[in-house]
Amino acid sequence: MTVPNRLPRTLQEMPPTAAHFCLDVERFLREEPGLDLSGSTIVCAYSGGVDSAVLLTVLNALAPRLGCTVHAAHLDHGLRPESAAEAKHALAFCTALGVPGTARRVDVGARCPNGTGIEEAARKARYNFLTSVQAETGARFIAMGHHLNDLAEDVLMRLTRGSGWPQLGGMRCFDPERGLIRPLLMTPRADIEALARELSLPWVEDASNQDPAYQRNRMRHSLLPLFLKENPNFLQSVASLWRSSRQDREFFDAEVQKQLKTLADPTFLPRPHLTELPAALRLRLYKACLEALGPGQPLADSLNRLETAFTSGEGGKTIQFPGNKQAKVNARGIDFSIEPNAEG
Amino acid sequence: MTVPNRLPRTLQEMPPTAAHFCLDVERFLREEPGLDLSGSTIVCAYSGGVDSAVLLTVLNALAPRLGCTVHAAHLDHGLRPESAAEAKHALAFCTALGVPGTARRVDVGARCPNGTGIEEAARKARYNFLTSVQAETGARFIAMGHHLNDLAEDVLMRLTRGSGWPQLGGMRCFDPERGLIRPLLMTPRADIEALARELSLPWVEDASNQDPAYQRNRMRHSLLPLFLKENPNFLQSVASLWRSSRQDREFFDAEVQKQLKTLADPTFLPRPHLTELPAALRLRLYKACLEALGPGQPLADSLNRLETAFTSGEGGKTIQFPGNKQAKVNARGIDFSIEPNAEG
Structure with missing residues (x-):
C-alpha cells in the first residue's frame, strides 16, 4: 500500500463521474444539514480506511467551493502491530492531497487491562482526540465518514434495542452540540469504493471489521445482507426512512419546545x-x-x-x-x- | 389429533394462569382499540392452527364478560390432502367449545391454474369467506389470531419494503373499515402455545408455514431469530414501537384531518x-x-x-x-x- 506523491486535489483533476460524486456530497451538505461552511475549518476524521480516504479527498476538493479549510486527524489506537505503519501511511496520504494533518498515538489497550471494553475505550479515545484537534485548529466542524450502509446498520441496531421514533431513523447528518457532520451519510458504500478505485486512492483494511464479537459487524455481515436479499433497494428505503425521521424530529422538537415554554x-x-x-x-x-x-x-x-x-x-x-x-x-x-x- | 368432547368454555373451567391470560386479552381489547363489544357478534377466524385455537377458546370464555356472541369460521382452501379432515376437526373443536361455526370449502388451486399467486388467492378467498360469514351472522367484528411474533415479522417486512412512519409500527389491532380486530396482537407466540398445552387444546400444523418461498416464513425462520439473539426482549421492543406508532397515527391523522377541512x-x-x-x-x-x-x-x-x-x-x-x-x-x-x- 504505497501512497503516490500526488493525489487528485481539485474537481478539475478528477474524471467527470468522480467530480459528480463530489458535487452530490456538496448538494447533500447544503440541503440536509442546511449548513454554511464558509470561513470555517473542518477536522476530517481519517482512519486510513476507504470511507475516510474518500471523505478527505472529497472535502479537500470541495473546500474552495465551500469556502472552508480541511484538516485531517488520524489516531493510532496502538491496538494492532500494523498501526504505526498505518499512521505513516496516513501522513503520506495527507501530503499527497496537500492537506495539513495531525496524527497521534494512544495506547487504548493499556486502558483496558483485562481486554474488555476495548471497542468503547477506542471510541472514547477517538472522540477525545478529535475534539482536541478541533480545539487546536479552531475548527467549527468534525467530519465523519459514516455512509448509507453504516446508517442501515445503525437503523437495525436501533430497532434491535428498542429505539422509539424518530430515533429509529438513525444517526444524524449534523449534531450541532459537537459540530459533527456526516457528509457521506446518503452515499452507499459501493459508490465510495468505486470512487476510491477510480481515483486510485490507497486505503487500509481494518481486520476488526470482520470480528463477529462486535454487534455492528453482525449487523453488517448477517442481518444487512438478508434485508438486501429481500429488497435490493433496501438502502434507498433506509435513506427514505432517515429523511422522514429528520422531518419528524424537527416537527416534534418544535412542538415540545412550545410546550416547555409554557411550563x-x-x-x-x-x-x-x-x-x-x-x-x-x-x-x-x-x-x-x-x-x-x-x-x-x-x-x-x-x-x-x-x-x-x-x-x-x-x-x-x-x-x-x-x-x-x-x-x-x-x-x-x-x-x-x-x-x-x-x-x- | 382427536378433539375431546368438551373443552374449557368458561374462565371458571380454566386453571388460574389460563384465566389470567384471558383477562389480559380482555384488558388489551378495552384499552387499545377502546372497543365496546357488548351486544355484538364476533366472527372468529379459525384455521385449526394453535393461534386461532387459542383465540377462539379465549374469546368464547370472555364472551359473557364482554357481552358478545362468538361465531367460528373455518375455510378449507382445498390445497392440501389433509384439509378435508381438518375441516371436520374444526367443527369438532367448535362443538367441544359449544361455539356455533361455519365451515366452507373453496378450490383455491383451481383459481391459480399455473400454480402462481396461490398465497394471494388464498388470502383473498379467506377474506371473502370471512366477510360473507360476517354478513350471514350480522356480525360487527371479525377477530384474527395475529400475535406479537406475527407483528414482529410484519414490522420487519414493512422495514424491508420501505414503509414510512407510523406504518412501520405494523398492523393495527382494529381496522374500523372492515371491523377487523386482533385480540392477541400483544401476546408472544410462546405464551399462546403454553396456553394451548395447559388447556390441552388440539391443533393442526400447517406445513406451508415452513416454506421459504414465502417472505413471511423467511422473516420467521431467518430474520426474527437473529433479532431475538441480539436482544432476547426484542418482542417487547416491537410492542413498544407498535404502541408508539398507534399514538403517532392518531396524532397525525387528526392533524391531517384539520388540514383537509380547510381545503x-x-x-x-x-x-x-x-x-x-x-x-x-x-x-x-x-x-x-x-x-x-x-x-x-x-x-x-x-x-x-x-x-x-x-x-x-x-x-x-x-x-x-x-x-x-x-x-x-x-x-x-x-x-x-x-x-x-x-x-x-
Missing part, C-alpha cells in the same frame, strides 16, 4: 396540562424533561410504562430511567428527578 | 397553504390526498420525491404512485389525479 419548571409536568395533550406529544415531553436532567437515553418501553402509569391514574408510581433518573406520578402530575442515593 | 378540494393542494406547513405534516397530507383517490399505498421514497419537487419549485414535474395515481407540481401547488390512460 414554569421542566422537572414537573402538571396533570391538567398533560391531559390536554395528545399521547404522541405527551411521551415526547416526558423524554425532553428526562433529557434535561442529564445524560442517559430513555427507551420507548419505559416511556410507555410512564404513560400507562399516568393515564391509569396510578398515584405514587415511580418509573426508573437510565442515568439514575426517575419519574414519580402523583395526583398533581409527574415529578422528574435524579435519584439522590444512586447519584455520583 | 376546498382534496385533489389540489395550494402552494401558499403547503408552504406554511412543517414538512412532517406536508408529506402526510400528500399521502392522505393520494389515498382519497382510491386503493394503492404510496411508499416513503415516492412521497420524498414529491416533497423535493415541491420544495425545489420544479414546475411541471409529475410523480407517479401505485394505483395509477399521479401528483403534478406546478407554480400554483400540487394536483393529484388518476392517470386517465392507465385507468381501468
Whole structure:
C-alpha cells in the first residue's frame, strides 16, 4: 500500500463521474444539514480506511467551493502491530492531497487491562482526540465518514434495542452540540469504493471489521445482507426512512419546545396540562424533561410504562430511567428527578 | 389429533394462569382499540392452527364478560390432502367449545391454474369467506389470531419494503373499515402455545408455514431469530414501537384531518397553504390526498420525491404512485389525479 506523491486535489483533476460524486456530497451538505461552511475549518476524521480516504479527498476538493479549510486527524489506537505503519501511511496520504494533518498515538489497550471494553475505550479515545484537534485548529466542524450502509446498520441496531421514533431513523447528518457532520451519510458504500478505485486512492483494511464479537459487524455481515436479499433497494428505503425521521424530529422538537415554554419548571409536568395533550406529544415531553436532567437515553418501553402509569391514574408510581433518573406520578402530575442515593 | 368432547368454555373451567391470560386479552381489547363489544357478534377466524385455537377458546370464555356472541369460521382452501379432515376437526373443536361455526370449502388451486399467486388467492378467498360469514351472522367484528411474533415479522417486512412512519409500527389491532380486530396482537407466540398445552387444546400444523418461498416464513425462520439473539426482549421492543406508532397515527391523522377541512378540494393542494406547513405534516397530507383517490399505498421514497419537487419549485414535474395515481407540481401547488390512460 504505497501512497503516490500526488493525489487528485481539485474537481478539475478528477474524471467527470468522480467530480459528480463530489458535487452530490456538496448538494447533500447544503440541503440536509442546511449548513454554511464558509470561513470555517473542518477536522476530517481519517482512519486510513476507504470511507475516510474518500471523505478527505472529497472535502479537500470541495473546500474552495465551500469556502472552508480541511484538516485531517488520524489516531493510532496502538491496538494492532500494523498501526504505526498505518499512521505513516496516513501522513503520506495527507501530503499527497496537500492537506495539513495531525496524527497521534494512544495506547487504548493499556486502558483496558483485562481486554474488555476495548471497542468503547477506542471510541472514547477517538472522540477525545478529535475534539482536541478541533480545539487546536479552531475548527467549527468534525467530519465523519459514516455512509448509507453504516446508517442501515445503525437503523437495525436501533430497532434491535428498542429505539422509539424518530430515533429509529438513525444517526444524524449534523449534531450541532459537537459540530459533527456526516457528509457521506446518503452515499452507499459501493459508490465510495468505486470512487476510491477510480481515483486510485490507497486505503487500509481494518481486520476488526470482520470480528463477529462486535454487534455492528453482525449487523453488517448477517442481518444487512438478508434485508438486501429481500429488497435490493433496501438502502434507498433506509435513506427514505432517515429523511422522514429528520422531518419528524424537527416537527416534534418544535412542538415540545412550545410546550416547555409554557411550563414554569421542566422537572414537573402538571396533570391538567398533560391531559390536554395528545399521547404522541405527551411521551415526547416526558423524554425532553428526562433529557434535561442529564445524560442517559430513555427507551420507548419505559416511556410507555410512564404513560400507562399516568393515564391509569396510578398515584405514587415511580418509573426508573437510565442515568439514575426517575419519574414519580402523583395526583398533581409527574415529578422528574435524579435519584439522590444512586447519584455520583 | 382427536378433539375431546368438551373443552374449557368458561374462565371458571380454566386453571388460574389460563384465566389470567384471558383477562389480559380482555384488558388489551378495552384499552387499545377502546372497543365496546357488548351486544355484538364476533366472527372468529379459525384455521385449526394453535393461534386461532387459542383465540377462539379465549374469546368464547370472555364472551359473557364482554357481552358478545362468538361465531367460528373455518375455510378449507382445498390445497392440501389433509384439509378435508381438518375441516371436520374444526367443527369438532367448535362443538367441544359449544361455539356455533361455519365451515366452507373453496378450490383455491383451481383459481391459480399455473400454480402462481396461490398465497394471494388464498388470502383473498379467506377474506371473502370471512366477510360473507360476517354478513350471514350480522356480525360487527371479525377477530384474527395475529400475535406479537406475527407483528414482529410484519414490522420487519414493512422495514424491508420501505414503509414510512407510523406504518412501520405494523398492523393495527382494529381496522374500523372492515371491523377487523386482533385480540392477541400483544401476546408472544410462546405464551399462546403454553396456553394451548395447559388447556390441552388440539391443533393442526400447517406445513406451508415452513416454506421459504414465502417472505413471511423467511422473516420467521431467518430474520426474527437473529433479532431475538441480539436482544432476547426484542418482542417487547416491537410492542413498544407498535404502541408508539398507534399514538403517532392518531396524532397525525387528526392533524391531517384539520388540514383537509380547510381545503376546498382534496385533489389540489395550494402552494401558499403547503408552504406554511412543517414538512412532517406536508408529506402526510400528500399521502392522505393520494389515498382519497382510491386503493394503492404510496411508499416513503415516492412521497420524498414529491416533497423535493415541491420544495425545489420544479414546475411541471409529475410523480407517479401505485394505483395509477399521479401528483403534478406546478407554480400554483400540487394536483393529484388518476392517470386517465392507465385507468381501468
